[in-house]
Amino acid sequence: MLQPDTLLAPKGETLHAAISDDESVLMSVEAGRYFGLNAVGIRVWELLVERPRTIAGLSEAICEEFEVEAPACEADLTAFVQSLLDNGILREVER
Numbered sequence: 001m002l003q004p005d006t007l008l009a010p011k012g013e014t015l016h017a018a019i020s021d022d023e024s025v026l027m028s029v030e031a032g033r034y035f036g037l038n039a040v041g042i043r044v045w046e047l048l049v050e051r052p053r054t055i056a057g058l059s060e061a062i063c064e065e066f067e068v069e070a071p072a073c074e075a076d077l078t079a080f081v082q083s084l085l086d087n088g089i090l091r092e093v094e095r
Contacts, residue, residue: 002055002078002081002082002085003055004054004055004056004059005055006054006055006081006092007052007054007094007095008048008052008053008055008058008081008085008090008091008092008093009048009052009053009091010048010049010089010090010091011028011030011088011091012030012031013028013029013030014027014028014089015027015029016045018042021039022038022039022042023036023037023038023039023042024036024041024045025037026045026084026089028087028088028089030088031087031088031089033087033088033089035083035084035087035089039066040062040066041080043061043065043066044062044080044081047061048090055074055077055078055081056074058077058081059073059074059077062077
């Protein structure tokens with residue numbers, strides 16, 4: 001189960017294509033799966049590409065940039081990150 005201190009990073013080769021200013025698609029080359037992103041998802045992806053981050057760190061950054069309260073952000077972010085893990089786009093990083 002994911003925890004706030006779970007460290008995450010992109011897994012393998014992932015292609016990113018912008019469809020519009022607030023919509024993008026990720027594709028895991030390894031898994032052969034596509035995943036659609038909205039504006040918040042795009043920002044989460046940008047943060048993870050910069051360097052591995054924890055769910056808590058991602059939540060803090062998203063709360064600063066978007067109008068969302070911390071409890072809702074962390075819950076939604078955890079579900080989103082779990083989907084990316086399940087689709088082979090992210091991986092947990094060992095510390």
